[in-house]
Structures are given as structure tokens and as C-alpha cells.
Amino acid sequence: MTDIIDKAAMALSGGLIVLGVVVMGLIETLAGKPFGAAPITNDAGEIVATPMIDPTIRTGLVLAGIAVLGLYAVYKLATPVPEETAAGREVTAD
Template sequence: MQQHTDIIDKAAMALSGGLMLLGIVGLGIVEVLAGQPYGAAPLTNDAGEIIATPMVDPTIRTGLVLAGLVVLLVYGLYRLATPVEEADAATGHETMAD
């Protein structure tokens, strides 16, 4: 069985992969370079005052990853809805080697 990737396949893979990489790796590197705190919650002192917050809001990172997953879901539904093309008989046959 041959796999054919068309422009929609490549676009969906690139968009979903790019969104997830940006949300996980790209913004993770930004957080590391920005310094402490690394967690999603702001740091507070004993009095409850916020003394440090993350550089990038965690909801933005989560939104990017979820957007990538939604693109994959829509792409999967598209692949389920489109009919499978039959392989060409002339190009899909096997031959015996000499």
C-alpha cells in the first residue's frame, strides 16, 4: 500500500507540529532564558504578595498546544471523510526478480 501525501496533508502536519513545538519547546526556552520562576503559578511571599510571575502566561502555552491538537483532530476527520483512492493496477503490481 502506497502512502500519498498531498498539500493538505503537509499543511496539517506542518501547522499542528509548528503550533505544538512553539507552545512546548519555543516558549519553554523563553521561560528558561527569562529565569525564575519556572512554574505556572506566580511566586508569593509569606504575606501573600506576588513577587514573581512567569514570563509567558501558561494559558497562552496551553492554547498553542491545544490549537495544534485541534488541527490534528480536524485533519483526522478530513481523512476519515475523504474516500480512499484505488491503486493503479499498472503501477501497483509486483514483479519477480531475475
């Protein structure tokens, strides 16, 4: 059984992780080279090309999604299990 907090935590954390990995990765791919996370330099050390989206933004979104999952885990550990769910449902014998 999932309640509103379960659904919200799953949607928020999943959304942040998918946004940081898939969506921004697709944007980087469509934007063209460079595909790497670090700026590309020439032999003189000058920065020739940089990624379209800063890697720290992408990393921050993924870490925020993981943090939401961590907070959700702490919430689930702190809330007590209802009696019906913990012991099961009583069934009368014949």
C-alpha cells in the first residue's frame, strides 16, 4: 500500500534523477561536441570548448534525487507500522 508521501517521494526522486541523467545527457548529445564533462583544451592550455550544461548542475540534480530517497527512507524507518499490516488480517476458523 502506497500513500501520498510514498508517491511524492518516488516521483520527485525519480524525476530529479531522470532529469539529471537522461534529459540533460540528451541535450548534451544534441548540442554536439564536446561530449565529455571536462572542458577541452589545446596544447597551449587554452579552453577551446566547454560542455553546454555544467557537470556540477547535472551532478547536483542526481544527488538531490538520492537525498530525497534518503529522507524518504528515514521517514519510513521513523513511522510505525499499523497493527493490521504488521500482524496480518484475522481470519475466523470454521
